[in-house]
Amino acid sequence: MLWIFYILPLVYCQQVFNFNTDLHDYYVNGQSMLEFHKNLVDIPSVKPSELAVAQYIEQFLSSNGLTVELHKAAENRYNVYAFAGDERNSKILLTSHIDTVPPFFPYSIDGSRIYGRGSCDAKASVATQVFTYLSMLQSGDVVPGDVSLLFVVGEETDGVGMKSVGHSYNASWEIGIFGEPTELKLGVGHKGILMCYVNVEGEASHSGYPELGISATEILLPVLNDFLTSDWPVDELLGPTTLNIAQISAGVAANVIPPFANASIFFRVSSDLEALDKKVRSKLDGIEHLSYDIPFESAPVYLDYEVPGFESIILAYATDIPNLYHHNLTRRYLYGPGTIHVAHSDHEYVESKDLVDAVDGYKKLIKYNLEY
Incomplete structure (x- = not known):
């Protein structure tokens, strides 16, 4: 053998x-x-x-x-x-x-x-x-x-x-x-990056009495819909800027008004990073109970x-x-x-x-x- x-x-x-x-x-x-x-x-x-x-x-x-x-x-x-x-x-x-x-x-x-x-x-x-x-x-x-x-x-x-x-x-x-x-x-060439983390702090309550709480998801979802339906910069060479709503987390149970909600948004940037940064911030600034962080960005x-x-x-x-x-x-x-x-x-x-x-x-x- x-x-x-x-x-x-x-x-x-x-x-x-x-x-x-x-x-x-x-x-x-x-x-x-x-x-x-x-x-x-x-x-x-x-x-x-x-x-x-x-x-x-x-x-x-x-x-x-x-x-x-x-x-x-x-x-x-x-x-x-x-x-x-x-x-x-x-x-x-x-x-x-x-x-x-x-x-x-x-x-x-x-x-x-x-x-x-x-x-x-x-x-x-x-x-x-x-x-x-x-x-x-x-x-x-x-x-x-x-x-x-x-x-x-x-x-x-x-x-x-x-x-x-x-x-x-x-x-x-x-x-x-x-x-x-x-x-x-x-x-x-290749696209750049803009990463954005969005966080909403609500207040929990019994779902039968939603007026006693603050629904974090009802604040976050319209924001995400706004991002999805907006126009973003386009470059003749690299094409459109695209976004990916990659992660969403919210709530503690189906019968509890969600006290928190967060999402991560990832842009592939084809043009004008500075303009994109300003547009993202303008959509998020001033929304009550919402905070955000843009930890990383790079130009095309x-x-x-x-x-x-x-x-x-x-x-x-x-x-x-x-x-x-x-x-x-x-x-x-x-x-x-x-x-x-x-x-x-x-x-x-x-x-x-x-x-x-x-x-x-x-x-x-x-x-x-x-x-x-």
């Missing part, structure tokens, strides 16, 4: 990589990009538990001869910064994020699709950026000072990783290439996208790009394998061919900008 211990690993490896028989996988120093991507996906990295995947990337890049640093962004949460030799500065920064949304589910394969949390968003970008850089260094297409790598935590939540990229890195970059699912197209982002050989795409999601405000990049690109339409879902996946094609795409972007 000893033979089974030798045969099973071979069968497993063939099953894992049999979709790639008609593809050109990337190998660097005998290491496979597809296997590296698998290892990334199989390490859970839902906030705030990104440390293990950061350490794995650090070890992998160090073993391939890069200078690698872990930079603390928050307690037990570290960004990974890597470059060739002693050249901390580079013309181009390749960057993506290593955190994922919950819940974690492991790597699996079905035909040409690679499933798993983060398989698309954004460990596909991380893996392809790593192998793009290593293969270009190996071939001599880039030299120290041309490109560096930055992988951050917290993109899916508070942006703490990218926001922490400040002067402590002692590095500068001219051009940023940000990795996210873009269907292998260059992002024209417009990007560089006119590069020969690339299609473009307009994106409704937000990214870490506005959080890299410490550095005045002259050009910013958004590009990566996979589609946002399956990211964050319970069936997140990336096409295996997209991983290979993304390396070619990143190489073209790098070469274009080095020659620009």
